Amino acid sequence: MLTTLIAVVVAAQAQAGQEPQAVPSETAVQIVEKMLAKYAGARTIAGVVSFVQSAEGRTVKSRTRLQYEKPSKIFLQQVYEGAQRQDGQDRFEFLLVSDGKTFTYDKPAGTHGRPRFVELVKQHDVEQTIQDMYTAERMTLVDRSPLLDVAIGRNQDLRELMGQWANMKVHSIAKLKDRDIEATAIIGSYREDSDSPVSGTFEAYITKDYELVRYVTKYTISRHLISTERIEKPVEVQTTWDSTLKVNAVLDHALFHVGN
Numbered sequence: 001m002l003t004t005l006i007a008v009v010v011a012a013q014a015q016a017g018q019e020p021q022a023v024p025s026e027t028a029v030q031i032v033e034k035m036l037a038k039y040a041g042a043r044t045i046a047g048v049v050s051f052v053q054s055a056e057g058r059t060v061k062s063r064t065r066l067q068y069e070k071p072s073k074i075f076l077q078q079v080y081e082g083a084q085r086q087d088g089q090d091r092f093e094f095l096l097v098s099d100g101k102t103f104t105y106d107k108p109a110g111t112h113g114r115p116r117f118v119e120l121v122k123q124h125d126v127e128q129t130i131q132d133m134y135t136a137e138r139m140t141l142v143d144r145s146p147l148l149d150v151a152i153g154r155n156q157d158l159r160e161l162m163g164q165w166a167n168m169k170v171h172s173i174a175k176l177k178d179r180d181i182e183a184t185a186i187i188g189s190y191r192e193d194s195d196s197p198v199s200g201t202f203e204a205y206i207t208k209d210y211e212l213v214r215y216v217t218k219y220t221i222s223r224h225l226i227s228t229e230r231i232e233k234p235v236e237v238q239t240t241w242d243s244t245l246k247v248n249a250v251l252d253h254a255l256f257h258v259g260n
Helices: 028-040 130-138 146-152 155-164
Strands: 018-020 044-055 058-069 073-081 091-099 102-106 116-120 165-176 181-191 198-206 212-221 235-243
Touching: 028 146, 028 165, 028 181, 028 198, 044 146, 058 146, 073 130, 091 130, 102 130, 130 146, 146 155, 146 212, 146 235, 155 165, 155 181, 165 198, 181 212
Parallel strands: none
Antiparallel strands: 018 165, 044 058, 044 235, 058 073, 073 091, 091 102, 102 116, 165 181, 181 198, 198 212, 212 235
């Protein structure tokens, strides 16, 4: 049960820019369970996840377009801007595509070969699913978005996400002014993983139809300078993911074309 992954109770404040209204009758655990079940049961999904992260006056952004049809068709394209690479470029692009028979994805970090790998979906009489393909690309993505983890639904990724939530509670029903969407605001304490101390807060905004439309984390990180044996002032990081992903959506099947 997903409830074994979630601990309850904590008080906090909702994100500025949301308009608090009534408190729903369901608990945070019940809402999150229904949200996860909805995505896990989806036959198709399509939409965009936008990412904005700010720290020390700098901002990086990404836009991830996702579309899939279970069991084995997927299109995942991510464009990430703001973080400078060693070659001086500040733009990354990643692409995973499967037409149900063949899938192609960017070369994983630390491996040799061509820039893009190509594999058969069915190997040794086993058909690889969209979760299997996502696993191949996930560690290559710069923005390993929690919203993608929820949408694609690997159990391991969901356990990692739940482990970051030290506790949680329903705050209110909030209207996201910039998107004209009404959603239940669930808030709690955030940590890097289940073995780490609490370092900040999180906010999850889930609609009455149990769609996760916004996820926000605010935390601090400390930097230890080995050369001087000195710990610098902690850095405050705020990250916001917004999602337009729709369950059982109408698809653009042309996106599943893998090319030559």
